[in-house]
Amino acid sequence: xxxxxxxxxxxxxxxxxxxxxxxxxxxxxxxxxxxxxxxxxxxxxxxxxxxxxxxxxxxxxxxxxxxxxxxxxxxxxxxxxxxxxxxxxxxxxxxxxxxxxxxxxxxxxxxxxxxxxxxxxxxxxxxxxxxxxxxxxxxxxxxxxxxxxxxxx
Numbered sequence: 001x002x003x004x005x006x007x008x009x010x011x012x013x014x015x016x017x018x019x020x021x022x023x024x025x026x027x028x029x030x031x032x033x034x035x036x037x038x039x040x041x042x043x044x045x046x047x048x049x050x051x052x053x054x055x056x057x058x059x060x061x062x063x064x065x066x067x068x069x070x071x072x073x074x075x076x077x078x079x080x081x082x083x084x085x086x087x088x089x090x091x092x093x094x095x096x097x098x099x100x101x102x103x104x105x106x107x108x109x110x111x112x113x114x115x116x117x118x119x120x121x122x123x124x125x126x127x128x129x130x131x132x133x134x135x136x137x138x139x140x141x142x143x144x145x146x147x148x149x150x151x152x153x
Contacts, residue, residue, distance in 0.1 A: 063153070077096050079091055080092040114135075
């Protein structure tokens, strides 16, 4: 009987904690990050540039498309995709969170893993990297915006 009461209490407490979690609101993330991102990345302060594409979208033509900069809780994430025709041939992450040592540690393994997954999938429909949820979300959203831009051209 005593175990049942403890188990029921723990379950109720767990449900209350889960229900009290708030989903991430991307509109507040822009105010969080205002320092420049190191590593040759652009500053996240100010407006983000519109996605751009170079060259035409003919079959067999190599073109480069830059996705939107996606603000995350820890800083912006932005990718540049090189396409050969409709196939992804290269993905460069031009912005990612690296303000402190922990960001650098997480993204030193997350960014290459995300690149590898996206190259294998040839799309933005990839799994998140454990421990780098915000970077993974920003990466896939920026990659999808680049692919959407490429499809329009």
